[in-house]
Amino acid sequence: MPEPANRPAPPTRRADAERNRAHLLAAARAAFADSEADVSMAEIARRAGVGMATLYRNFPSRHDLLEALYTEEVDAVCAAAQNPRGETPGAELEAWLRRFLTFSASKREIASELLTQPDSPAPVFGESRARVIAAGAPLLAAAQDAGEIRDDISLEQILDTLVAMARIRGDAGYLAPILRTFFEGLRPG
Secondary structure (H helix, E strand, O other): OOOOOOOOOOOOOOHHHHHHHHHHHHHHHHHHHOOOOOOOHHHHHHHHOOOHHHHHHHOOOHHHHHHHHHHHHHHHHHHHHOOOOOOOHHHHHHHHHHHHHHHHHHOHHHHHHHHHOOOOOHHHHHHHHHHHHHHHHHHHHHHHHOOOOOOOOOHHHHHHHHHHHHOOOOOHHHHHHHHHHHHHHHOOO
16 A cells, blocks of 8 residues: 655645634635535635635635635544544544444545546545555454454455445434444454
């Protein structure tokens, strides 16, 4: 598997510029979470309380904004793998996988739109997948070494299953037994 590309460090920004960028990302995240919302660049700027020039200074295109949203959430998923909660290795892995499932379900609209953008989105997806696998691999290895997770399944297979499960429509009550069955199936014998 290729190593994830090293991302260059972002240029240092003034505090107010960082706040504006954070407001824009928060507004865009909320707008994309609202299936009824008109998610135009103008609407995002309005929700963030900034002008269009500020929006385009931070995100020259819609593709740049979508990619930043997606990358920010991948960063959070990767960071979650590095913050143990003091549970058993199997429980740590399950908590992280549930976090990944939430990410997969909530980012479906953003990922779909990124795939339809004229700029090639493939690098962000490939890099993100490699980063997520690298972050989660130690959790799976620890759970497998502890005998809490079967050793005949890879993290790639687990994540692919969760991505497919994220596409299932239904409320929490409908999805709960499916998830329970999946996680029980990861345990040995």
